[in-house]
Amino acid sequence: MAIRRGRGVAAINYPTGMNLGGDPTQALVHSTPTGNFMVTLSSVDLGQGLKQIMAQICAETIGVPTDRVIIDTADTDTGPHCMGTFASRGTHRAGNAVIQAAKEARQVMLEVAAEELEVNASDLETDGEGNILVKGAPQKSISIFDVALSAHFKRGRSISGRGMFLIPRSYPEKETGAMKPSTCYAHACTVAEVEVDNETGEVTVLMVKNIFEIGRALNPKMVEQQLVGGSWMGISHALYETTEPYYPNRDHGGTDFNQYLMPGPGDLAQTEIIVLERPSADGPYGAKGPGEMCANPQIPAVANAVFDAIGVRIDTLPITPERILRALKAQAAN
Amino acid sequence: MELRKNYFADQRKDGLHEIGQPRPRLDSPGHVTGKTAYFADRNFPGMLHLKMVRSPHHHARIRSIDTSEAEKHPGVVKILTAKDVPHNVYTILILIQIGPEDETVLADGKVRWKGEAVVAVLAETERAAQEAAAKVKVDYEVLPAVFDMEEALKPGAPLVNEYHGQNYYLYDSGECRKVRFGDVEAGFAEADHILEQSYQSSPIEHAPTETTGCVVMPEGNDRFTCYTNTQAMFFTLDNASIILQMPGSKLHFVGGTVGGGFGGKVDVIVEPIAILGAKLTGRPVSFIYSREEEMQISSPRAAEKVVIKDGVMKDGRIVARKVTGYTDAGAYSRHSPYGAQKGAAHYPGPYTIPNVWIDTYCVYTNRTPSSAMRGFGVTIGDFALEVQMDKLARLIGMDPLEFRFINAYRDGDMKAHRQPTEGAALIECMQEASRAANWPVAEKYMAMSSYKKGA
Numbered sequence: 001m002a003i004r005r006g007r008g009v010a011a012i013n014y015p016t017g018m019n020l021g022g023d024p025t026q027a028l029v030h031s032t033p034t035g036n037f038m039v040t041l042s043s044v045d046l047g048q049g050l051k052q053i054m055a056q057i058c059a060e061t062i063g064v065p066t067d068r069v070i071i072d073t074a075d076t077d078t079g080p081h082c083m084g085t086f087a088s089r090g091t092h093r094a095g096n097a098v099i100q101a102a103k104e105a106r107q108v109m110l111e112v113a114a115e116e117l118e119v120n121a122s123d124l125e126t127d128g129e130g131n132i133l134v135k136g137a138p139q140k141s142i143s144i145f146d147v148a149l150s151a152h153f154k155r156g157r158s159i160s161g162r163g164m165f166l167i168p169r170s171y172p173e174k175e176t177g178a179m180k181p182s183t184c185y186a187h188a189c190t191v192a193e194v195e196v197d198n199e200t201g202e203v204t205v206l207m208v209k210n211i212f213e214i215g216r217a218l219n220p221k222m223v224e225q226q227l228v229g230g231s232w233m234g235i236s237h238a239l240y241e242t243t244e245p246y247y248p249n250r251d252h253g254g255t256d257f258n259q260y261l262m263p264g265p266g267d268l269a270q271t272e273i274i275v276l277e278r279p280s281a282d283g284p285y286g287a288k289g290p291g292e293m294c295a296n297p298q299i300p301a302v303a304n305a306v307f308d309a310i311g312v313r314i315d316t317l318p319i320t321p322e323r324i325l326r327a328l329k330a331q332a333a334n
Numbered sequence: 335m336e337l338r339k340n341y342f343a344d345q346r347k348d349g350l351h352e353i354g355q356p357r358p359r360l361d362s363p364g365h366v367t368g369k370t371a372y373f374a375d376r377n378f379p380g381m382l383h384l385k386m387v388r389s390p391h392h393h394a395r396i397r398s399i400d401t402s403e404a405e406k407h408p409g410v411v412k413i414l415t416a417k418d419v420p421h422n423v424y425t426i427l428i429l430i431q432i433g434p435e436d437e438t439v440l441a442d443g444k445v446r447w448k449g450e451a452v453v454a455v456l457a458e459t460e461r462a463a464q465e466a467a468a469k470v471k472v473d474y475e476v477l478p479a480v481f482d483m484e485e486a487l488k489p490g491a492p493l494v495n496e497y498h499g500q501n502y503y504l505y506d507s508g509e510c511r512k513v514r515f516g517d518v519e520a521g522f523a524e525a526d527h528i529l530e531q532s533y534q535s536s537p538i539e540h541a542p543t544e545t546t547g548c549v550v551m552p553e554g555n556d557r558f559t560c561y562t563n564t565q566a567m568f569f570t571l572d573n574a575s576i577i578l579q580m581p582g583s584k585l586h587f588v589g590g591t592v593g594g595g596f597g598g599k600v601d602v603i604v605e606p607i608a609i610l611g612a613k614l615t616g617r618p619v620s621f622i623y624s625r626e627e628e629m630q631i632s633s634p635r636a637a638e639k640v641v642i643k644d645g646v647m648k649d650g651r652i653v654a655r656k657v658t659g660y661t662d663a664g665a666y667s668r669h670s671p672y673g674a675q676k677g678a679a680h681y682p683g684p685y686t687i688p689n690v691w692i693d694t695y696c697v698y699t700n701r702t703p704s705s706a707m708r709g710f711g712v713t714i715g716d717f718a719l720e721v722q723m724d725k726l727a728r729l730i731g732m733d734p735l736e737f738r739f740i741n742a743y744r745d746g747d748m749k750a751h752r753q754p755t756e757g758a759a760l761i762e763c764m765q766e767a768s769r770a771a772n773w774p775v776a777e778k779y780m781a782m783s784s785y786k787k788g789a
Binding site for chain 1: 335336337338339341342345346350351352353354355356357358359360361365392430448481482483506507508511512513514515531532533534535536537538539541543564565566567568569571585586587588589590591592593594595596597599600625626629630634637662672675676678679680683684692699701702706708709711712713714716717718719720721723724725734735738742743750751752753756757758759760762763764766767770771773784
């Protein structure tokens, strides 16, 4: 009996947004009298940080710091329609809607600033720190605070914008399956290293190296939290989790975290994340949706590493010690 | 985490003010100090608690329901059965024209899975609701059940769901969603090797920190405010409007701050019955899943079976791939017909294969309905595809990573569903994996690019 070590690889892609499209999201943006910006949505933040990302997208587009943007989301009396947060769509769909709304608001803001500075709006630019400057003559400038005051109290303008994003729905052709399931795809390649105890059947994932291509890391720290969490979830899916341990037998389903197995902190592998960015043509600042994709490649990478370690295939998930020992026993019998 | 900016630098504009900046999350302090408000932090005077009486059987006819003892239980305010639900038979994807309506809010005459909701009890406390639920007497005639997808598809199998009439979802393309590209039989005939393998997964749970639930307040203006942790506000509101036969203008949903979803909160389960309870009692209602309900009652990821048959050449080219996928929907559709269809669009994976045949089935069995979960329609397919890729490489004596380079899709390549590949980056991910994991591949693979040749 021995500890066997193995290594496995998997490479995948993943579509962004609802399969076959048809999933709209809308956004409204307006300024307060002192030049803060409200983004109104009905999109849901599941904990992944949608509010933060929408604030950064709006801030970049209007040309203000992120802390000048406030996200008001998920009240159906005030927020415009969003299909929902699923299908790796939140950042991509809502982000595009926010950009469109923010562009419209920015245009009004520049028009008001142009009147105040007595120049053409097309000659103005933002410095990203809350000021509007004349291109090539930055000493001639006005703060966004003053522009908002002017719009509200002097010029009678609403610095606001409407945004919407919709991928038209595609219907699969019945006989050939010709269809347009998605517009952009994220990618990943994972290498996993495992140790398998061929006496107990226990698998220890020593290390996973995940390469993710996600279009654009809009906030790298938040990308990291999502990708690391996804990688852990993938390992958990590969080795531990099921509500029906003897599927299709319906018995022995876990009802709490004592019975439903998941890895604890001590069971998690050394996790390395490397991010590549190939901007998508239709994503907000090139972003794709990595939310679901990041939990997928670890599963086959671990399965392949287990085979590399012990020379038997477990083609049924999860790869439990019981399945490993039964497979080793069957192999020995042959 | 490392960002490798050397890849695709020609396609990217760096140096933006806010985008690409690792700004601290504005909501983090609230999350880590317990100040963030979630739906369950709403606590209204006079609030009732809803508990379900659930089926102990996988498949049974309901002969009768007797709620008389439960009604007398101290603290019980209202008991609801199927007849109280205005539009009791529904399906959530009807909003995007994917029918038929096939599920009951409260069981009517029959239960089709163990745990199905039969009677809703509303009481002053959770405990009173739970105790009263135990006093509801339901007389069942147990029926034969089917749990195995292959058994369910055989002639003469117990019929799981009469609204479908057979144990699979009927697409406009027939008993499965199909993709046909090239001539798969000609590809197999030409192949040096053929490998057919079968892969299986089990249902898994989303395991969110915060279980599914909502709190409903009947307002003075004849409207209902529903504080919810749904992942989809209007999707839930619109379905509730159908089920309750109540104009959408009467409904006000508030949410957006959720303790984990993973796809587990896009079924519309708790909100309609809680709103109905609030309407019929005139009091606020709380309906929150226990951890046990979250694990065994709320939809899991579907179990899937995936059969892959590949034809491969000695030089590493895959010349034909046939995939048959089965998604175990459990007793009702929910999002599973969509998931099975998403699988058809995903196969044969990120590889360019000239001859492809895909069939994906959505199968009904007498188990907890499965539904959306992070990556559904793709995750299990990727497990099957990528283990199959490993087996194929070993079959022809090739390095598994190099084998993937040979077949990787690139810009302009036609996919099986007849869309040209755009924005591919699989090759670059594998090149970086080769470097990062010290898994050397031949120099010609490190020189490859996803860009269209000549572009």
